[in-house]
Amino acid sequence: MIEFKGVSKVYPNGVRALNNINLKIEEGEFVAIIGLSGAGKSTLLRLMNKLIDATEGEVFFQGESVTKARGRALINIRRQIGMIFQGFNIVKRMSVMNNVLSGRVAYNPTALTILGIFPESDKQIAYRALKKVDILEKVHNRASDLSGGQQQRVAIARALAQEPKLMLADEPVASLDPITTVQVMDYLKKINEEDGITTIANLHHVDLAWKYATRVIGVRAGEVIYDVQMKGMDKKQFYEDLEGVYGRALHSDEVLGE
Numbered sequence: 392m393i394e395f396k397g398v399s400k401v402y403p404n405g406v407r408a409l410n411n412i413n414l415k416i417e418e419g420e421f422v423a424i425i426g427l428s429g430a431g432k433s434t435l436l437r438l439m440n441k442l443i444d445a446t447e448g449e450v451f452f453q454g455e456s457v458t459k460a461r462g463r464a465l466i467n468i469r470r471q472i473g474m475i476f477q478g479f480n481i482v483k484r485m486s487v488m489n490n491v492l493s494g495r496v497a498y499n500p501t502a503l504t505i506l507g508i509f510p511e512s513d514k515q516i517a518y519r520a521l522k523k524v525d526i527l528e529k530v531h532n533r534a535s536d537l538s539g540g541q542q543q544r545v546a547i548a549r550a551l552a553q554e555p556k557l558m559l560a561d562e563p564v565a566s567l568d569p570i571t572t573v574q575v576m577d578y579l580k581k582i583n584e585e586d587g588i589t590t591i592a593n594l595h596h597v598d599l600a601w602k603y604a605t606r607v608i609g610v611r612a613g614e615v616i617y618d619v620q621m622k623g624m625d626k627k628q629f630y631e632d633l634e635g636v637y638g639r640a641l642h643s644d645e646v647l648g649e
Contacts, residue, residue, distance in 0.1 A: 392418045392557060392589050393439055398448035400434050400613075408434040410613040412448070416606075418556075421583045422591045423604035426636055431613040432593040436559050439591070440472045441465060452557070470497035473550030473588075477562040479542045483535035487526070487545050490534055491517040494552030513552075520551035524578050540571035547578055551586075558582065560592035564599070572596075576603050601629060609636035 393416040400409040408431045416422055424432045437443045438450050441457050450457040452468050460468050473494070481490045495513040496504045503509070521527040524544040529537060534545060543563065550558060560579060564572040580603050583590040594600050600607050601621070607629075609617030617636050619629075 394451040401446045421605045423600035423607045424593045426610035430610045472557045473553045473555035475560040475563045477565045479546045488530045491549045494549040520548040558590045
């Protein structure tokens with residue numbers, strides 16, 4: 392589904408965030424990307440829907456070049472890729488329903504979306520997305536009235552309303568308490584398993600990668616240095632293996648924050 396071919400990213404300040412990445416991610420996987428702050432995790436994720444441009448190499452989505460995509464071709468790629476952010480990125484002055492409907496913008500004429508006019512079919516998609524994350528009862532609430540965990544569920548529903556084939560999550564639970572973290576991760580796993588949506592999440596807690604991912608990719612200093620399928624993985628061995636990613640061995644009862 393996603394392929395990186397010789398991808399590097401150097402920012403204008405000279406920081407080399409990624410160096411010659413060659414990577415394939417298959418349809419249906421739940422991939423956790425782990426690593427220390429500044430390792431290149433967010434850069435890797437944001438290249439997949441061209442929120443940033445690669446300096447070298449090329450990124451492909453279902454065989455189409457994301458790197459070279461422009462105009463309508465880029466819009467078509469992006470509407471198949473939902474994205475969830477650490478800071479939720481919802482409009483707090485708007486209702487929950489209108490926030491979720493914003494996930495349908497790429498499917499409708501610009502003039503109508505500016506006026507907030509969406510067809511009934513889009514509203515039904517929004518209702519289903521809210522029901523999927525168990526927050527349908529808040530549909531008419533102002534987003535600012537919701538808790539952080541509820542706002543993140545609205546953000547997931549908005550991404551779901553795109554009817555994506557790929558879901559990207561950039562530190563989706565970093566600002567949430569432990570109980571809400573588990574709830575949000577459960578929803579992402581449910582979406583991956585029940586709807587078949589390939590999911591790629593940057594995570595800063597190793598225990599979440601162990602619990603939810605089918606594959607874990609470790610990034611350090613802009614390079615992929617660890618890549619393992621989790622099926623059949625021994626937990627003790629998994630944590631010991633992460634010495635290369637974090638610079639020290641971890642223990643299976645340890646929660647690693649950044």
